[in-house]
Amino acid sequence: MAVALEPSGWWQRWRRRLSARDGSRMLLLLLLLGSGQGPRQVRAGQTFEYLKREHSLSKPYQGVGTSSSSLWNLMGNAMVMTQYIRLTPDMQSKQGALWNRVPCFLRDWELQVHFKIHGQGKKNLHGDGLAVWYTRDRMQPGPVFGNMDKFVGLGVFVDTYPNEEKQQEAQKRRYSPGVQRVFPYISAMVNNGSLSYDHERDGRPTELGGCTAIVRNLHYDTFLVIRYVKRHLTIMMDIDGKHEWRDCIEVPGVRLPRGYYFGTSSITGDLSDNHDVISLKLFELTVERTPEEEKLHRDVFLPSVDNMKLPEMTAPLPPLSGLALFLIVFFSLVFSVFAIVIGLILYNKWQDQSRKRFY
Numbered sequence: 001m002a003v004a005l006e007p008s009g010w011w012q013r014w015r016r017r018l019s020a021r022d023g024s025r026m027l028l029l030l031l032l033l034g035s036g037q038g039p040r041q042v043r044a045g046q047t048f049e050y051l052k053r054e055h056s057l058s059k060p061y062q063g064v065g066t067s068s069s070s071l072w073n074l075m076g077n078a079m080v081m082t083q084y085i086r087l088t089p090d091m092q093s094k095q096g097a098l099w100n101r102v103p104c105f106l107r108d109w110e111l112q113v114h115f116k117i118h119g120q121g122k123k124n125l126h127g128d129g130l131a132v133w134y135t136r137d138r139m140q141p142g143p144v145f146g147n148m149d150k151f152v153g154l155g156v157f158v159d160t161y162p163n164e165e166k167q168q169e170a171q172k173r174r175y176s177p178g179v180q181r182v183f184p185y186i187s188a189m190v191n192n193g194s195l196s197y198d199h200e201r202d203g204r205p206t207e208l209g210g211c212t213a214i215v216r217n218l219h220y221d222t223f224l225v226i227r228y229v230k231r232h233l234t235i236m237m238d239i240d241g242k243h244e245w246r247d248c249i250e251v252p253g254v255r256l257p258r259g260y261y262f263g264t265s266s267i268t269g270d271l272s273d274n275h276d277v278i279s280l281k282l283f284e285l286t287v288e289r290t291p292e293e294e295k296l297h298r299d300v301f302l303p304s305v306d307n308m309k310l311p312e313m314t315a316p317l318p319p320l321s322g323l324a325l326f327l328i329v330f331f332s333l334v335f336s337v338f339a340i341v342i343g344l345i346l347y348n349k350w351q352d353q354s355r356k357r358f359y
């Protein structure tokens with residue numbers, strides 16, 4: 001379903017959809033500032049009160065750097081340019097990331113990502129895409145689009161290279177209809193730290209949902225929006241140059257703790273692309289909750305999705321140090337000797353007593 005960004009149309013329809021969906025009244029304060037304002041107008045208009053500057057990033061990228069006072073920190077090959085932040089250049093084996101330094105304690109929010117993926121590679125000879133994160137840990141390089149595996153939180157992937165499909169093709173296998181995914185492909189994953197992202201399968205085993213998003217080498221602006229309202233995760237995109245949000249993923253019952261970090265990262269391998277972020281805008285959405293919902297929406301400590309079993313977090317036991325091992329063996333021996341001695345004493349006593357009784 002496409003939602004038009006016509007004056008009043010977008011918000012009205014969205015509002016209708018929300019109220020139809022959760023049957024409760026939602027008060028989006030942005031509406032008070034003019035119901036004719038879609039996201040584009042929000043960006044240029046008067047609604048900055050709800051834009052959270054500490055979690056947002058836009059030109060001229062003054063708050064980006066390596067110092068501890070920067071709002072955003074760069075990592076790896078990421079570079080600040082005048083018109084964008086380049087996470088990776090169109091070169092092999094690069095990885096870069098951009099992380100917000102301020103943890104986000106908002107309950108209901110919307111993150112608008114203005115990005116651009118472009119490069120020399122022809123169809124399916126480019127990669128690997130970028131990811132947008134809301135996670136407990138930040139600045140941890142790794143294999144999942146340049147971020148750590150077994151992350152804790154939410155990952156949204158714009159995957160430009162079909163690893164699994166290419167493998168199947170090479171093995172001359174065919175998918176049953178409806179199973180094959182067309183790339184570039186957007187998917188989402190919630191993790192409590194126990195799941196690995198399966199790169200070879202483009203995250204298929206762990207995806208919450210996804211959609212095709214033809215986003216490469218476009219001459220107009222491309223946007224992604226991640227909305228988290230009342231534990232309802234919605235991902236939409238505006239990638240056709242029509243100023244329309246198109247639905248991509250909708251998952252109810254997503255429990256995300258507060259105090260996590262927003263970030264974005266990207267990686268190239270044998271194949272590459274320029275992965276650019278132009279802006280990240282975080283809006284606080286003010287939502288009314290009934291007392292029951294207040295009770296229901298209590299803070300959580302680990303991410304989870306209702307009706308979906310994530311494997312338990314198993315904390316690996318730390319390997320024993322030499323000293324600890326020695327102490328364990330030593331005290332076990334002492335205890336054994338002690339137990340044997342006590343046992344012998346008791347045995348002797350018992351024998352004495354039975355002898356006495358005998359005589």
Ligand SMILES: [Ca+2]
Binds near residue numbers: 159160161202
């Ligand atoms: Ca892939």
